[in-house]
Amino acid sequence: MEVTLMNTQKQATLELSAKENAFAKELFNAYQSHRALKESDWKDVVTDEATAYRVQKRFTELKSEEVGGYKVSLTSKQTQDMFDSDSPLYGAQVKSHFVQSPVTLHRAELMEPLAEVEMLFTAKEPLCSKDSLEDLLKKTKVAPAVEVPDSRFSDWFPSLSKYMVMADAAVGGFVVYGQEVEATRLFDHVDDLANVTCQLFHNGQKLKDGASSEVLGNPLNSLHWLVKKLEDQGQPLQAGQRVSSGTFLLPESLTDGEWKATFDQGLGAVFLNVSKD
Template identity: 60%
Template sequence: MEGLIMNQTQTKAATSLTTKQAKFAQELFTAYSTRTPLNMADWEGTVQDEATAYLVQERLTQLKEEKVAAYKVSLTSAETQKMFASTSPLYGAQVASRLRQSPTEVSLSELMEPLVEVELEFRAVQELKSTDSLTELMEKTTVAAGLEVPDSRFKDWFPTLSKYLVMSDAAVGGLVLYGTEKPTTDVFKTPEELAQVHCELRCNDRKLKEGVSAEVLDNPLNSLHWLVTKLEQQGHPLTVGQLVSTGTFVLPPKLTAGRWSAKFDHGLGNVDVTVTK
């Protein structure tokens, strides 16, 4: 059944895009593969609505020829929505090779213009549905501390890249780094507690940012529920085993060489990464 759904999705993406939009997806893949950035001005206006942007993203994902292992949710705060002229979140599919467990190492040479965000990561251990309550989502997931590395296939992209180009570019997906996973209900007793997670982001032992999970649609579980509902509406629901990076607590700084650490409370621990040139 999963293969049938994927084939239907591939056919839809291939037949619904214009010649220029299909070329856009190919150019995004080339930029992804060669780390040669595109110019925004060359592609502005190519995609002018959400449905088409997600079709371009689907085609880009197909070209990667890897399993979709995760999704990232972006624009989960009023501040970031305003920056990208949006009134709702958006998502990007993340392939398996882009997920890494902490502690780990990352080379800037494998990225383009990366930023760094602190997030909560949820993994579906049972089927998640749009009808699930926040408590039910807790019962069906694991949770882990997360450090996401947004990265774009466009030159000088942050914060000027338009919303539809962001969506087409897999929500500017780069890497998703995650810590120790635990059953969500072992860490949190109520959904409300998930709005109270504090994180401190440090580089070379210097504090750069700190934030709280309430910045993520008031509660990261709301972000997870939004994604589950969105994917269900689009006909390719989240599957058991997939990870969801639910949105940043802080406005992201640039990722630079050094020792990075995101330190979470509530017993979630740290995400540690050494970034080299």
């Protein structure tokens, strides 16, 4: 098993140029040390989608941890416009960075984090591009989630270029999720997933309301987009992997204190504490 993994990683490294490989290593160093990179030092290395995802793949491999799932970003016109994009993008997330609510994250674990409110899907079986939205509903569990985007670059939001975002695993930090239930237990029809609303609180004060319709009209559309994208790249979504499907609202800076996101339609709530210690 270890030999196979080493051969796979070696092949991936050979596919990267020397500069791309060096960039992936610097992303990993920043991931470990929490010393932020400057985009200007690397802006000429990643200038297209294929290169960006190639660097992301190597960055992910360097973490030497199982991929627990993915996050989908830029799922509204507003966020796409902010990053000069006309489509979503994704980032692979290691298993240990999907954490169940309630949880405390320590400031030392974070760099420049944000808070986003999302719907999380968990695949009960492998998913494929031929699956209809109805199929995806039947093949998944759902849960409320607060995603914590966090970049390896300084001053990243909202100025980081989309290719840098891609290379940086879609600025993946942590995904805090609540109780997972069968999707069909909460939702009778596909369209029902487009009518979920949420509220985000910090230290008891409501900051924002959000709606699932902001996620490509319906979070299932986001899941379907990801399934097809991964399949096209030869890495289909596997049973047990989770997907944070896109934010219901524009992100807030994740400051210290108590955070809560509440959802209707029976999804429940997510509780997250950010500690200085």
